[in-house]
Amino acid sequence: MAHLLFNSNSSESIPISVQIAIGLFALSLLAGVYSYLTSDRPIAGLPVLSVDGLKPKISWYTKGNETLEEGYKKYTGKPFQVATGTGHRIILPNRFANEVRNDNRLSLNGAFAQDFFAHYPGFEAIKVVFEHASNSLIQDTVRIRLTQSLGLITGDLVEEATDAVHDIFAEDDQWHIINVKNHVIELVARMSSRTFLGKPLCRNRQWLDVTSQYSVGIFLASRELRNVPVFARRVMQYFMPSCTKVREQYAIAKGLITAEVQRRTEAAQKALAAGKKPAKTADAIGWMVELSKGKNYDLVAGQLSLSVAAIQTTTEAMSHILVDICEHGEIIQSLREEIISVLREHGWSKVALHQMKLVDSVLKESQRLHRPRANLNRYAIDEVVLSDGTKIPKGSRLLVEQRMFDPELFPDPYTFNPYRFVELREHKERGNDWQFATVNSEFMAFGLGTHACPGRFFVSNEMKIALCHLLLKYDWRFVPGKRPEQPFEIESNVLFNPSAELQVRRRKEEVDLSAMGS
Numbered sequence: 001m002a003h004l005l006f007n008s009n010s011s012e013s014i015p016i017s018v019q020i021a022i023g024l025f026a027l028s029l030l031a032g033v034y035s036y037l038t039s040d041r042p043i044a045g046l047p048v049l050s051v052d053g054l055k056p057k058i059s060w061y062t063k064g065n066e067t068l069e070e071g072y073k074k075y076t077g078k079p080f081q082v083a084t085g086t087g088h089r090i091i092l093p094n095r096f097a098n099e100v101r102n103d104n105r106l107s108l109n110g111a112f113a114q115d116f117f118a119h120y121p122g123f124e125a126i127k128v129v130f131e132h133a134s135n136s137l138i139q140d141t142v143r144i145r146l147t148q149s150l151g152l153i154t155g156d157l158v159e160e161a162t163d164a165v166h167d168i169f170a171e172d173d174q175w176h177i178i179n180v181k182n183h184v185i186e187l188v189a190r191m192s193s194r195t196f197l198g199k200p201l202c203r204n205r206q207w208l209d210v211t212s213q214y215s216v217g218i219f220l221a222s223r224e225l226r227n228v229p230v231f232a233r234r235v236m237q238y239f240m241p242s243c244t245k246v247r248e249q250y251a252i253a254k255g256l257i258t259a260e261v262q263r264r265t266e267a268a269q270k271a272l273a274a275g276k277k278p279a280k281t282a283d284a285i286g287w288m289v290e291l292s293k294g295k296n297y298d299l300v301a302g303q304l305s306l307s308v309a310a311i312q313t314t315t316e317a318m319s320h321i322l323v324d325i326c327e328h329g330e331i332i333q334s335l336r337e338e339i340i341s342v343l344r345e346h347g348w349s350k351v352a353l354h355q356m357k358l359v360d361s362v363l364k365e366s367q368r369l370h371r372p373r374a375n376l377n378r379y380a381i382d383e384v385v386l387s388d389g390t391k392i393p394k395g396s397r398l399l400v401e402q403r404m405f406d407p408e409l410f411p412d413p414y415t416f417n418p419y420r421f422v423e424l425r426e427h428k429e430r431g432n433d434w435q436f437a438t439v440n441s442e443f444m445a446f447g448l449g450t451h452a453c454p455g456r457f458f459v460s461n462e463m464k465i466a467l468c469h470l471l472l473k474y475d476w477r478f479v480p481g482k483r484p485e486q487p488f489e490i491e492s493n494v495l496f497n498p499s500a501e502l503q504v505r506r507r508k509e510e511v512d513l514s515a516m517g518s
Helices: 008-012 016-039 056-074 094-100 108-115 124-131 137-148 150-169 180-196 205-226 230-236 241-273 284-292 299-327 331-346 350-355 357-369 420-425 456-473
Strands: 080-084 087-092 176-179 374-380 397-401 474-477 488-490 493-495 501-506
Touching: 056 080, 056 488, 087 094, 094 374, 094 397, 108 124, 108 374, 124 137, 124 205, 124 299, 137 150, 137 284, 137 299, 137 456, 150 180, 150 350, 150 456, 176 180, 180 205, 180 284, 180 299, 180 456, 205 241, 205 299, 241 284, 241 299, 284 299, 299 331, 299 357, 299 456, 299 474, 299 501, 331 350, 331 357, 331 456, 350 456, 357 420, 357 456, 456 474
Parallel strands: 087 397
Antiparallel strands: 080 087, 176 501, 374 397, 474 501, 488 493
C-alpha cells in the first residue's frame, strides 16, 4: 500500500516504519469506507425517524428515547427504524416481543458485539462473552452456579454490606453531603467482588478502583466510538482518551488478579480431578473452570466480564433509587418498617428477601422510570419473516418497543408510585409477573426469553441487602435548596448524573443487621 502513496524517490527518504504506519492507516481507512458503504444503509421500505429537524444519527445519539416515542406515536403498531452509530436498526412494536425473544435466527451476541467493539484492544471483557457464545461460559456461570448459590452467599453479601457502608458512608451523625454515584459504585463493587472473588481481593483498594473505573469506562468508550464515523474508528480508537484509559485499566486489572486466577484455577482443576465440585460460594473462577470442561478460556477476562456486568448497571439503578426515595421521602419510614418486620420474622433468608414487597416495588418502579423505551437487541443471522409478513433482512438489527410508559398498563406512567407493583402483585391471576426480577413482554428491563439477564436474581438480592443497610443505618434528604442534577441521555440510555449529591447522616438502626442470621 505504501508504494501507492509515494514514488520511489520520496519513499527512500521516509523511514520504513513510517511507510508501514501510513500503509496500515490507508488499509484501515479503506476497510472503514467499505464497511460504511456496504452495511450502513437504511432498510428499504421502513421510515427513518428523527426529531427536531436533527439528522437521524444525531437524533438517536442525543434524543434516543424522544425519537422512539415519536415513532411509536407516528407509526402506531408498525415498524420503523432509527439511525444509530453502528448502523440502522428496526424498531418493532411490542406485540412482536414474544415472537422475537427465542428465535435462534436473531442473535443477542451478534448485536452487542457490534455495539461494544469486542474486537478492539482493551475490550477483552466484552470479547470473552461473544468469543465463546456457543458455549455460553459467562452466562452459564451466572445462570447456573451463581443463581444456585444465592442462598449460600447471602451471608457474605450481608457481611460485606455491613463493613462496606461503615467504610464508605462513615459514622457521622450530622448531615453531610456525599456524591451519590461515587459512594454507591464502591459499595456495589465491594459486594459484587465479595461474591466473585471473596476476601481479601474484594477489599483490595487498587482492585476496587480499577474494576469500578473499567466497568464505567468500557461503556463510555463504546458510546464515544459509536459516535465516531465508521471509517475512522479503527484508527481513532488508539488516540481517544476513553479507549486509551480502558486499555490501561484492563492491563492493571489483569496484573492484579492473574496470579490469583491461576491459583484458583489449579485448585478447581485439582478438585475436579478428584471427583469433587468447586465450592458454591464466593469463587466465580472455580465455577468457570468447572463449566469450561477443560477448554482454554481467558478467565481473567471472564472475571472482569462479571465485574462489568455487575457493577455498572447496578450502580446506575441504585443511584436512581436513592434519589427517587428522597424525592418521595414519605415512603422511607414505610420501607424501614417492612424491612424490620420481615427480618425479625425470617432473618436474612430467601423468604425474607421475597417478602420485602414494598422494597421490591420501589426497585421495580425506579427501574421502570429510568430504562430505555426499547429493548431485545438482536442481530439477524438469517432473514426472518414475522407473523404479519414483516421481513427482517439478514444482517440487520432490531429492538422491540417497551411499554414502560403505556398508560393502559401503568396509569399515570410518568409519576413515581412506590406502591404500583405491590398493588399489581395482589392480582391473583398475574401476581408473580410483577416482581423485580420477573420478566414478561410488558416489562423487559431485564430482557426476555432465553436471553433474559441471567444475573437478575443476584442483582435483586444484592440491591435489597444494600438498600436495607442504607435505609436503616442512615437518614437521607436533598441538599437544602438544591435538587440533584438531572439524569441525562445518550442514545436511549438514561444515565445517572455523576455530579448529583445528597445529604446523609448516621442513625441508630432498630435491629442489628449483622446479627439477623441467614
